[in-house]
Amino acid sequence: MKALTYHGPGRRTWGDVPDPVVRDPEDAVVRVDAVTICGTDLHILKGDVPEVGQGRILGHEAVGTVTGTGPGVRTVTAGDRVLVSCISACGRCSYCRAASYGQCTGGGGWILGHLIDGCQAEYVRTPFADTSLYRLPEGVADEDALLLADILPTSYEVGVRNGRVGPGDTVAIVGAGPIGLAAILTARLHSPSRIIAVDLARTRLAAAERFGASTALTPAEATPEAVRELSRDGLGVDVAIEAVGVPETFELCTRLVRPGGRVANVGVHGRPAVLHLEDLWIRNVTITTGLVDTDSTPLLLDLLAAGRLDVAGLVTHRFGLDRMPEAYDVFADAADTGALKVALFRT
Numbered sequence: 001m002k003a004l005t006y007h008g009p010g011r012r013t014w015g016d017v018p019d020p021v022v023r024d025p026e027d028a029v030v031r032v033d034a035v036t037i038c039g040t041d042l043h044i045l046k047g048d049v050p051e052v053g054q055g056r057i058l059g060h061e062a063v064g065t066v067t068g069t070g071p072g073v074r075t076v077t078a079g080d081r082v083l084v085s086c087i088s089a090c091g092r093c094s095y096c097r098a099a100s101y102g103q104c105t106g107g108g109g110w111i112l113g114h115l116i117d118g119c120q121a122e123y124v125r126t127p128f129a130d131t132s133l134y135r136l137p138e139g140v141a142d143e144d145a146l147l148l149a150d151i152l153p154t155s156y157e158v159g160v161r162n163g164r165v166g167p168g169d170t171v172a173i174v175g176a177g178p179i180g181l182a183a184i185l186t187a188r189l190h191s192p193s194r195i196i197a198v199d200l201a202r203t204r205l206a207a208a209e210r211f212g213a214s215t216a217l218t219p220a221e222a223t224p225e226a227v228r229e230l231s232r233d234g235l236g237v238d239v240a241i242e243a244v245g246v247p248e249t250f251e252l253c254t255r256l257v258r259p260g261g262r263v264a265n266v267g268v269h270g271r272p273a274v275l276h277l278e279d280l281w282i283r284n285v286t287i288t289t290g291l292v293d294t295d296s297t298p299l300l301l302d303l304l305a306a307g308r309l310d311v312a313g314l315v316t317h318r319f320g321l322d323r324m325p326e327a328y329d330v331f332a333d334a335a336d337t338g339a340l341k342v343a344l345f346r347t
């Protein structure tokens with residue numbers, strides 16, 4: 001089969017590799033019908049994720065059809081349409097028993113396209129199929145479901161839920177890329193009164209407004225004073241969601257939040273950020289971090305099936321699977337191409 005493999009920093013290949021097979025009784029093999037590329041894949045290609053070995057097939061976000069299962073798999077069977085989530089769950093360890101699948105110590109967690117071969121390929125082997133795959137409800141399109149493999153649960157759990165967004169809150173979302181836009185969508189599930197989006201790119205600010213931001217500001221415009229004026233009582237935002245992963249955006253979030261407010265960091269950081277505890281301690285600010293658990297995936301799938309989660313517009317570019325290298329180029333050059341999520345479909 002064809003797959004996208006990693007060969008050290010800056011080197012990726014789209015080429016022939018052996019088809020995956022069931023190795024463990026709990027495995028399934030899934031034919032990939034739709035797959036996407038993640039900012040994390042670009043981090044891997046920069047060499048930021050050294051545990052990814054030579055020849056590893058990348059990708060951890062897909063939708064597909066089960067073609068085979070091991071004898072220990074009970075709840076999915078050949079022919080089932082499934083979501084292949086970024087997080088796998090052994091279902092047995094203490095973290096999985098507490099629905100913290102992202103922290104699984106039994107061989108799950110973020111393994112696809114990281115510690116084992118991923119789904120930017122024609123087929124993928126998925127361990128712990130019963131507790132890691134999600135059967136798709138009738139009527140949910142592959143392209144929409146694909147967004148639930150990572151960005152929707154990540155923005156919802158690590159941004160909205162960790163930040164405890166509530167009715168009437170003022171929420172700042174710093175970063176209006178795919179994760180930031182997904183945070184706008186999922187924050188709206190909790191009825192905030194105002195959503196202030198911050199990004200450098202005017203095109204992304206326009207997208208933020210289309211997704212439901214009440215105000216869209218550049219970082220130069222998003223001074224603490226300006227944002228306080230936009231907030232309830234003029235005291236700052238209740239929740240600031242960091243959706244970029246650079247020190248400047250994290251530090252901006254800590255300046256925008258009101259006393260008693262929450263900073264929910266979603267961005268993946270490659271450098272240290274300054275934590276101004278000398279200013280923050282007296283203001284009762286809560287800061288949260290996290291890797292997605294994907295325990296919200298069934299809820300999000302149900303909302304999608306019920307037509308209560310409108311993800312239209314997040315996928316900006318579509319390709320046949322065999323155009324993987326071109327899709328990578330378009331996604332990596334988002335500033336020029338305007339790409340949010342790219343989707344590749346089986347041809």
Ligand SMILES: [Zn+2]
Pocket residue numbers: 037038039040060061086150151
């Ligand atoms: Zn991802």
Ligand SMILES: [Zn+2]
Pocket residue numbers: 089090091092093094095096097101103104105106107108
């Ligand atoms: Zn586990």
